[in-house]
Amino acid sequence: MAIESTPTWLGEDLVRGMPHFISPAWVKDRSHFDAAATAAAWEKIGFEVVHFLTKHHDGFMLWPSEFCPDDQPEIDYFGQQVAECARRGIKSIAYYSVGHDNWAGSKHPEWLVRDQHGDLPDTSGWNSPTWMCLSSGYADFALGQMEELARKYEISGLWLDICGLPVDENYCFCDNCRRGFTEWAGAANLDNMKGSEEMWQYKLHIHSEFVKKTRAVLVKHGRDPVVIFNGAGAPYNKRYAQRFEGSDSESSECHDPLLVGTIGRLHRNMHKPFELLSCSETTWVHPVLKPDTLVELEAFAATAHGGTYTVGITHTPEGWLSPGNIDRLAAITSKVKANRDLLIGTEPIYDVGVVSSWDNREMRRVMPQIWRWVDFVRQGHFLFNVLPGFHNLEAQRVVIIPGGLHIGDDDADRLRRYVEGGGNLIVESPTPRRGGDGGYLLADLLGVEYDGLSESQWHFMEPTDDALREDGMTDDPLMAASTADIVTLNGAETVTNLVHQFVPMDLAHMVWTQANAPQQDPAAEPGITIHRLGKGSVAFSVCQLSSRDPKDDTSPWLTTLSQNLVELMLGERSLELTAGPLVEVVANRQGDRAIVHLLNHAYGPAPALRTWQASDVAGAGYSVIQSRGETDFTAALKLRLNVVRLGLKPTSVTVVPDGESLEIRGDGDWVEVTVPPLGIHKTLVIE
Ligand SMILES: [Zn+2]
Incomplete structure (x- = not known):
């Protein structure tokens, strides 16, 4: 009988392979491909699960699909690999490029994503000019092909790439979406609803229905019902993958050891299996290898959080694999596996958490300040979490809310309960105001009232609490490339003064670059405040500490100030x-x-x-x-x-x-x- 829940093996392999055998139809020689040799390579590296391409964005099918009798490959590249891996006890998950398919798009232009004028999205820089619409007949074509894969081959799941529309309100307005939206929403017309919440909900509906059907295909043929889609879980992918539920594993492309640690922490809050992807080459499908040291760093960065390190490996279009790459990957994965007992079945220890957005559209706007706070706490050696919105607050003693994040009424209530229970918050400007232009939504927590916005784009901060001057801090006022809220105290105390320029800089009052010098002997004005409330406390900065200054590389002062503020709010670390x-x-x-x-x-x-x-x-x-x-x-x-x-x-x-x-x-x-x-x-x- 078919099992319908996520199998346990999905969260247990520490390293996983994602070979990219991209060999478009125009490639004439695939004679270097050897399924037995590649399966032996995966066995040597120690993969227990491998994601194999069935077709990539170009649409060339690596198996003889019943749907394309006139476009058959010379041999069954996919099927041979699955069979060779099965003989070695390696599970195969079938990678399927959903959103891009050059072949299907060129044969069926009526299946393509279009804007209101019938034009195609800008996909310059991609090797495929097509973006396929899942409201169209393409969905049945893709599901039919996946049904064929599940029926013919011993696969243990499906891995869906580009399973999402461009994060752009201009798409999709194809005839199918127009009709489909009206049926889904009642009488509403999609053209009138451009950019509305309903339009986004419709996109989510189409994609989540598609994912449900792919799972049904696996269940029908008695395969493990594992469906993973690229970008599942972490809303930071900029080009696609509007976040939606339905993946058995969170899955994020990282391609950077710092991002591996950041997204790994974000995923870990969800208590689901997760994989963190990076490549053994400098990027996907690239002919140049990364240094061994960097690959090893990424492998350990991913597995430290209990995630699976999924590594991209390039086949050349002729089918050749780098033997040196296989050998060094085997050496690196054996080191990871030697630590297996220390990597599986652990719980994180956190002192501090940075709230990340949980909405792909918002993330496109607020990522710089979230990443900046993550840099502050990582570089300051805090044990830190990256939070999926305002959830899992209790996992740490200090929670940081980067400026510009949307905070809903429910979120504000969660924050109040957190502080009353002994939690500590760090909030920076800009923070939401009631009705957009009223008092602060969090006024009761902050212990200050909003009085207006300073007109200047640059300010200075002058710490008055010695704890904020630690760690080699300059005695001068600290420049912030940020606007400043003017506030009056209502229960909070000041730990840093806000200092204005002696004359606000404009074209008529400019001495040199950036900002004019700070006022001398300024009147005390709140810059950073602390409000003690219940068992907890709330710090608020009227400037955005995470704002980026073009001179950051030689001006570490806001980084140091921010780290000192975290230390002050935390009181005592778990380790130093x-x-x-x-x-x-x-x-x-x-x-x-x-x-x-x-x-x-x-x-x-x-x-x-x-x-x-x-x-x-x-x-x-x-x-x-x-x-x-x-x-x-x-x-x-x-x-x-x-x-x-x-x-x-x-x-x-x-x-x-x-x-x-x-x-x-x-x-x-x-x-x-x-x-x-x-x-x-x-x-x-x-x-
Ligand atoms: Zn459409």
Whole structure:
């Protein structure tokens, strides 16, 4: 009898393969393809599950589909791989490109996504100019092909790529969508509803119905009912995948070890299996390999959070695989698997959480400030979570709400309960106001009242609480590339003053770049306030601390101020690491022991999370990938453990897999160990 729930194996493989055999119809020679040799390669790497392409965006089918009798491949590339893997005990999941199919789109232009004028979306930069509409006959074609795959081959699930429309209100207005919307919504006309919530709901409806039908196809043929779609779970993909439910596993393309850790934390809140994707080459389907060090860093960054590291591997269009890539992946995955018992079945330990948007449309706007706060807390070595909206607040003692995030009435109630129960909030401007232009929605929590907006685009912040001046902070006022709210205190106290420019800068009053100098001897005006409320407290910054300054690379002061503010609100960390900002710390609990992962992003491509603006990366200061394979990259690190917070009295701290035992110093509420030079990563078992 068919099983209809998610099988347990889905969350248990630490590393998974995603070979890309993209070989469009125009390729004349596929003679390097060898299904037995590739299956042997996957076995050597240690994959238990592999996502195999059935067709990519070009639409060339790698199996002899009944639907396309005139366009058959020379041999059954897909079927041979599935059979060879089955002989080796490796499960095959069938990758199917849903949203893009050049072949189907060219044969059936009536199946294409169109705007109100009948024009196609701009897909420049993609190798496929087609975007297929699931309201059209294409949905039946795709479901028919997937039914064929489930019937003919021993597959363990389907992996749907580009399962979503462009995140753009201009699509889709094809005839099928117009008709379908009117039937779904009653009498409403789609053209009148452009950009409305109903239009977005209709898009979600079409896609979630499609996903349900793909699962039914698997159940019908007794296959494991595993459906995964690209982008499931984390609303940050910019081109597609409006977030919707229905995936058995969260699945996110990351392609950066910092993003792997960020999205991994985000997914982990959902208590579902999740995979984090990156490539062994510099990007998908690229002829150049990433350095071994970077691949290893990404593999450990993903698995530290209990996720599956799904690695992209390129076949050339002729079918060739890089033997060197296979060998080094085998070496890296064997290191990951050696830590298996420490990676599976753990719970995260968090001190701090950054609220992320849970809406793809909003995320396109607010990602820079969310990522900036994530950078602040990661570089400050806090144990941090990335929250899926205003959920799972209780998992940490401090919650940070980046500026510009929508906060609904329900969210505000959750925040009130969190603070009353002893939670601490950090809120920065801009924060929602009632009716858009009234008092602050969170006025009772903030303990300040909104009095207006300062007219200048630049301000200074002058900490008055010594705790905010820690860690090498300058004594000068700190410049913020941000507007400022003018507020009056209503229960809160000031810990930082807002300071204006001595003359607001404009074209007639400009000495040099950016902003004019700060006022001397300014009147005290609230800049950062703290409101103690119930068992908790709420900090509010009238400037956006996460705003990006073109001089960020030489002006660390708002980063330091923000980190000091987090420290002040937290009171006491669960652990303290003395290391440079490129070292990331992850801590998990597993029964009576704690497992600490230290990841060295000096081997990564960038010191800060990238956003969609290239200038943000430049502002963060690009570093060069270290590819020489050093093992002694940093000095020994000091790690202090808060015995009370961690709830364990360590008698041993062991570095794995080396097995080196570290001397534990101190016997009070804090104990201390010296971690040997880090290399790419280290895992410590504390028990
Ligand atoms: Zn359509």
